[in-house]
Amino acid sequence: MGNGDAVELKEKYLFPNVRTYYSQPLVLAEGRGVRVRDAAGRDYLDLFGGILTVSVGHAHPRVNAAVCEQVGRMMHTSTCYLNQPMLDLARRLAEITPGRLQKSFFTNSGTEAIETAVAAARAYTGRHEVIALRHSYHGRSQLATTLTANAAWRTSSPLPGIVHAHNAYCYRCAYGLSYPGCDVACARDLEELIRTTTTGAVAAFIAEPIQGVGGFITPPPEYFRVAVDIVRRHGGVFICDEVQTGFGRTGSFMFGIEHWGVEPEIMVFAKGLANGAPIGATIAVPEVADACTGYSISTFGGNPVSMIAALATLEVIMEEDLPARVARTGDVLMQGLRALQEHHPFVGDVRGKGLMVGVELVGEAKAPAPDLALAFMELAREEGVLVGRGGLYGNVLRIAPPMSISEDEVAEALDKLGRVCQRLNGRA
Numbered sequence: 001m002g003n004g005d006a007v008e009l010k011e012k013y014l015f016p017n018v019r020t021y022y023s024q025p026l027v028l029a030e031g032r033g034v035r036v037r038d039a040a041g042r043d044y045l046d047l048f049g050g051i052l053t054v055s056v057g058h059a060h061p062r063v064n065a066a067v068c069e070q071v072g073r074m075m076h077t078s079t080c081y082l083n084q085p086m087l088d089l090a091r092r093l094a095e096i097t098p099g100r101l102q103k104s105f106f107t108n109s110g111t112e113a114i115e116t117a118v119a120a121a122r123a124y125t126g127r128h129e130v131i132a133l134r135h136s137y138h139g140r141s142q143l144a145t146t147l148t149a150n151a152a153w154r155t156s157s158p159l160p161g162i163v164h165a166h167n168a169y170c171y172r173c174a175y176g177l178s179y180p181g182c183d184v185a186c187a188r189d190l191e192e193l194i195r196t197t198t199t200g201a202v203a204a205f206i207a208e209p210i211q212g213v214g215g216f217i218t219p220p221p222e223y224f225r226v227a228v229d230i231v232r233r234h235g236g237v238f239i240c241d242e243v244q245t246g247f248g249r250t251g252s253f254m255f256g257i258e259h260w261g262v263e264p265e266i267m268v269f270a271k272g273l274a275n276g277a278p279i280g281a282t283i284a285v286p287e288v289a290d291a292c293t294g295y296s297i298s299t300f301g302g303n304p305v306s307m308i309a310a311l312a313t314l315e316v317i318m319e320e321d322l323p324a325r326v327a328r329t330g331d332v333l334m335q336g337l338r339a340l341q342e343h344h345p346f347v348g349d350v351r352g353k354g355l356m357v358g359v360e361l362v363g364e365a366k367a368p369a370p371d372l373a374l375a376f377m378e379l380a381r382e383e384g385v386l387v388g389r390g391g392l393y394g395n396v397l398r399i400a401p402p403m404s405i406s407e408d409e410v411a412e413a414l415d416k417l418g419r420v421c422q423r424l425n426g427r428a
């Protein structure tokens with residue numbers, strides 16, 4: 001199928017809010033490792049991994065073999081019955097997550113896992129109000145789009161009981177301050193936020209350790225310690241959304257929050273956990289999980305095929321010590337991008353951790369440059385490399401390849417991205 005047919009079919013048969021990248025949507029047909037091929041047979045270096053989801057590489061032989069074997073045995077049970085892969089994955093998650101996190105509820109997507117987490121926090125605390133962060137993204141349900149602090153993703157009917165704190169966006173500090181002199185004023189403001197915009201009795205604070213869709217916004221090291229301490233003093237629990245940052249993505253640790261030294265009461269997973277098989281998971285400390293006693297069912301939650309895919313993906317991540325490897329390859333990527341920043345004034349900020357690196361494109365006086373980001377993506381496609389885009393202003397390139405990427409492939413990616421910057425120079 002050529003791209004022309006795809007455009008026609010998309011317009012005729014898909015909702016218009018199925019938003020695709022590029023002026024002409026790209027139809028991907030196959031992939032292996034960090035390479036993907038489009039329907040016309042062109043190859044690309046994939047630096048976005050289907051939105052940080054292909055964690056150990058496309059068509060990973062071990063994950064695929066486990067999935068195929070499970071498909072041959074049994075594809076579905078529903079949660080009316082148990083299946084061994086679900087029990088094994090629940091135990092594995094309890095083993096590898098920090099602190100006392102122990103009991104899991106499986107669903108099919110990050111959105112559902114977020115819904116489960118907020119419901120659990122509310123059941124446990126007997127309270128309703130939730131604090132989220134500006135520039136966050138938590139999914140596409142009514143609750144999740146209300147938590148999400150970006151008008152572009154909102155539906156017309158946000159839900160009550162959710163307030164939004166300033167995020168730690170140091171490149172564009174809401175207070176006009178600089179770190180470390182700011183003394184993380186954004187985190188300390190939670191005290192006043194709770195006292196002035198809530199009843200004073202909050203159920204939860206929900207946040208991503210590094211904001212994903214928001215443009216890989218990376219807080220200073222003490223941000224979460226200060227913020228979570230304030231929330232806990234007011235009786236709320238901390239829901240950590242690890243949908244993008246989980247399972248080695250940020251390097252050195254399995255989970256993004258481990259960089260910041262805080263142990264959440266609830267953690268949320270999806271995306272990279274199963275290398276592309278649909279999955280959502282919410283894990284909680286026992287007393288929070290045990291508060292969830294009402295009826296709840298997720299027909300496909302705990303599906304044995306997704307569970308097996310997750311178990312195999314985790315085995316690869318642990319056996320190949322991907323968190324350590326990601327720390328090394330991420331460093332090379334970060335240094336290379338910072339070198340590009342020195343030569344190209346439109347590269348305003350390069351930030352992130354591990355293989356989660358954001359490149360914020362700007363014009364005069366740091367003005368967000370979304371048009372430049374769009375042009376960058378089109379040129380990158382021409383050069384044979386796929387990157388993502390995000391940020392409230394749509395001006396942040398998101399670079400997050402499968403964690404299996406080699407140093408040679410990182411060098412190849414930097415070379416191609418350098419060529420894109422050169423070609424953009426004329427337009428900036």
Ligand SMILES: Cc1ncc(COP(=O)(O)O)c(C=O)c1O
Pocket residue numbers: 051108109110111112114137138139140208212213241242243244270271
């Ligand atoms: C941090 C975060 N949380 C939740 C979600 C929602 O996940 P899903 O698209 O699987 O519903 C996303 C999706 O991008 C995400 O990035």
